[in-house]
Amino acid sequence: MSAQIKIFDTTLRDGEQSPGCSMNLNEKIEMAKQLEKLKVDIIEAGFAIASPGDFESVRTIAETVHDVTVASLARAVKGDIDAAWEAVRVANKPRIHVFLATSPIHMQYKLQMTPDEVIARTAEMVKYAKHYCDDIEFSAEDATRSEKFFLSKVIETTIANGATTVNIPDTVGYATPDEMYNLMVHLRQTVKGIDNVDISTHNHNDLGLAVANSLAAIRGGATQIECTVNGIGERAGNAALEEIVMALKTRKDCYNADTKIDSTQIYRTSKLLTSVIGVRPAPTKPIVGRNAFAHESGVHQHGVLANKATYEIMTPEDIGIPSNAMVLGKHSGRHAFVERLKYLGIELPQEKTNEVFNKFKELADRKKIVSDRDIEALVGRNSITIDEKYKLKYFAVNSASEIGATATILLEWEGGSRKFAAIGDGMVEAAFSSIDDITGIYPELQSYEIQGVTGGIDAQGEVAVRLRVDDITVIGTGVSLDVIEASIRAYINGINKLIYEMEKRGIE
Numbered sequence: 413m414s415a416q417i418k419i420f421d422t423t424l425r426d427g428e429q430s431p432g433c434s435m436n437l438n439e440k441i442e443m444a445k446q447l448e449k450l451k452v453d454i455i456e457a458g459f460a461i462a463s464p465g466d467f468e469s470v471r472t473i474a475e476t477v478h479d480v481t482v483a484s485l486a487r488a489v490k491g492d493i494d495a496a497w498e499a500v501r502v503a504n505k506p507r508i509h510v511f512l513a514t515s516p517i518h519m520q521y522k523l524q525m526t527p528d529e530v531i532a533r534t535a536e537m538v539k540y541a542k543h544y545c546d547d548i549e550f551s552a553e554d555a556t557r558s559e560k561f562f563l564s565k566v567i568e569t570t571i572a573n574g575a576t577t578v579n580i581p582d583t584v585g586y587a588t589p590d591e592m593y594n595l596m597v598h599l600r601q602t603v604k605g606i607d608n609v610d611i612s613t614h615n616h617n618d619l620g621l622a623v624a625n626s627l628a629a630i631r632g633g634a635t636q637i638e639c640t641v642n643g644i645g646e647r648a649g650n651a652a653l654e655e656i657v658m659a660l661k662t663r664k665d666c667y668n669a670d671t672k673i674d675s676t677q678i679y680r681t682s683k684l685l686t687s688v689i690g691v692r693p694a695p696t697k698p699i700v701g702r703n704a705f706a707h708e709s710g711v712h713q714h715g716v717l718a719n720k721a722t723y724e725i726m727t728p729e730d731i732g733i734p735s736n737a738m739v740l741g742k743h744s745g746r747h748a749f750v751e752r753l754k755y756l757g758i759e760l761p762q763e764k765t766n767e768v769f770n771k772f773k774e775l776a777d778r779k780k781i782v783s784d785r786d787i788e789a790l791v792g793r794n795s796i797t798i799d800e801k802y803k804l805k806y807f808a809v810n811s812a813s814e815i816g817a818t819a820t821i822l823l824e825w826e827g828g829s830r831k832f833a834a835i836g837d838g839m840v841e842a843a844f845s846s847i848d849d850i851t852g853i854y855p856e857l858q859s860y861e862i863q864g865v866t867g868g869i870d871a872q873g874e875v876a877v878r879l880r881v882d883d884i885t886v887i888g889t890g891v892s893l894d895v896i897e898a899s900i901r902a903y904i905n906g907i908n909k910l911i912y913e914m915e916k917r918g919i920e
Contacts, residue, residue, distance in 0.1 A: 415669040417660065418453040418610060418636040419653060423685065424473070425456040425485055426614075426650055427640040433689045434885055436913060437469050444473045446684050447480070450677040452653075453636075454481040454507065460499035461492045465916075467499050474503035481547065483507035488537035497544040507547040510537055511579075514566050515554035527562055534566055535573050542574035549577040551614065556580070556587040556595065564602040571603070577610040577636060582625055585618025585648060589628035596632025612636035615651045617643060622651035627659055630669050641685045642693050642700060654678045654699040654731065662726055676732040680756070683788055690876030690887035692863065699731060732756075740787070742776035756784060758791055778893055779870050789865045789874055789891045800908045801825055802851060807900055809839040819843040821900070823850050840899045847900070851907055855879035862895055875902040884913045 424440055424447075427433060435443065440457075447455050457473040458466045474482040482503040486492035488510055500506035512523075512534055519525050525533070534550070541548050550570040555563055567578050580595065587595075592613065600606060613629040613636075615622040626637045643652030657673045664670065682700040686692050695702040705728045740752060749769050753760065760768065771790050776782050803824045811817035819842035822831040832849045836842030840860070848854045858878040864871040873895035877888045888906020892898040 414664065415630070415635065417630060417634075417669050417671050418612075419657070419671050419673055420454040420456065420483075420612060420614075420636050420638040421447050421450075421452040421640065421653060422456040422614070422638055422650065423447070423640040423644065423653075424469070425458050426638075426646065427644040428458075429646050430644050430649065433644055433691060435688055436886070436909060437465070437472060439688045440469045441472060441476055443684065443688060444477050446677070446681050447641075448477045449674070450681050451672050451674045452480060453672065454483055456483045456485060456509065456638075457500075458484060459486075460484040461486065461495040467495060470496075470499035471502065474500045474506065478504050481505040481507050483509045483549065485509045485511065486541070488512040488533050490537070490540060493537065493541045493544070497541075501544075505547070506545055507549060507577075508541045508545050509549040509551065509579075510541050511551035511553050512537070513553035514563055515557040516559065517557065518554045531566060531569055535569050538570050538573040538575050546576070548575050549579055549612070550575040551579040551581055553581060554583045556582040556591065557584070560595070560598055561602070564599060567599060568603045568605065571605040571609055575609060577612055578606070579612040579614055579636075579638065580629070580634075581614040581638075582616055582622075583614075585616035585622065587615070587625055588621060589624045592625040593628040593632040596629050596634055600633045610635045612638060614638035616645065617648040617650060620648070622649070623655045623659070626651045626656050627667065630660070630667055641681050642691075642697070644685070644689070644691070652698070654682065658699050658726060658731065661730075675730055679728075679732040680758070680788075687889055688887065690859075690861065690878060690889060692861070692876075705733065740772075740776070740782045741780060742773070744776065744782075752784070752787065753791075756788065758788070760791070775872070775893070779872075783866050785866050786872055789872055799912060801911050802847075802904055802908060804900060804904055805829060806831075807843065807897065809843060809896055811839045817842045819846050821846040821850060823847070823904070839896050843896065843900050844903050847903055847907060851911075853881065853907055853910060855881045855906070855910060858885070860899075862898070865891065873898040875899045877902045877906050879903075879906040879910060881910055881914070882919075884910060884917075886910050886913065 424443060428435055444455055457470040460467045460470045470484045482500050484496035484499050486496040486508060496508045519530055538548060538550055552563055552566055570578055611634050613626060613634050615625040637656055639651040639653040639656055641653050643649040657671055657675060660667050660669050693701050746769055749772055768790050805824045806822035809819045816835055816837055817839045818835050819839060820833040822829060830850050832846045834842050834845035836845055858880050861876045863874050865874050872891050872893055875890050875898040879886055886906050886909035888902045890898040890901025890905055
């Protein structure tokens, strides 16, 4: 019988801490719903004490999802634990996740605590959390650089005081797979009561070993893995959920372990995250990268045409990449479109379905064949809702090599509409300047990325912009056959998100 590995997803906590990957409340809720569809076991929704916004997002996610455990991170401090409980107490399955460092360097320089004080604090705070909640996880921060027998003593203390999951993080991405395996075996052999709890690991990718260390931990007896979608996270990121899941699924002969993850939701989850944070996986990223199932070499192409198993150890369908079995075009009706959404695993409220269908018909009038990836791009743009203060009504751009570019933009807003023209070195700059003058918001454009949704000269362009005002950073996205229109829509989307965040903070 294969071991059942729990997947603890920390995309919304550790993942969001990576630069440029912040999300607003609506985006976090949509990600949480998709993680529930993916069938992760635990969602770490945030760090409740960190800010009022974090508290609100943890609590809202706890109210929204039902078939998954919701956890909040807390330092080994009563105030943190109080906030964590207040945020997750409304969940069907709440968890408090307490952490305290155990390595010599962290105890001396960060905590300024002796080993005995760490033991005492651990016992006190785990016991304190337990009076709120049955499901308590304890993480020994920087565990892989901790003294082994001291770590065993800490873990044993947490179990004696009520911890139900003990987590062994490689906080700085320093460990090797052999070391991780041996550490798991050591804890199994030396910690009293460890067979009665889940043993977990949380690996960072500073040396590119996060997934390898997670798999080694499973071989050593770990029953929970902490990871993120697309491997996002601080510094070089975390262990990638999709790589761990598919490694276990593809190599059951080696690991004799499985998860309850619905792998056909992996692609959809990855794409949703990309549309939210505007950070795309590298083309060669395993499982979800653009080239993961591409074959350019003639030898490879010949083999795959003869038998896919020659060069594919898994199929695109395994992770939910659509096969385009049905062709949709301008004559396709609403019923066929809705059935296609169901096939793609996309669920939208009726109002949103109608909105996306109208966008589909507009696209089908301009493009002969609408692919599944085109549909997913339309849905990605329309699935996460905020109050849109400004909507694009009309645009006109002109450019010449010697005289630069001009752009005229007409935006609708609550009080009516407003048009403005501006010049720039290029059409995108001119259009963005026009929008700035209309809205009175002049954000810093931190990044601008464009990518084709599909191949071909009629491919939609997908644009992501990162905008910043003071300490507020947002990602705006837009999709269109016209890359200038996609750029304008992305910028307006970003402006609307900035307004949303500014209003939440009471900034005028």
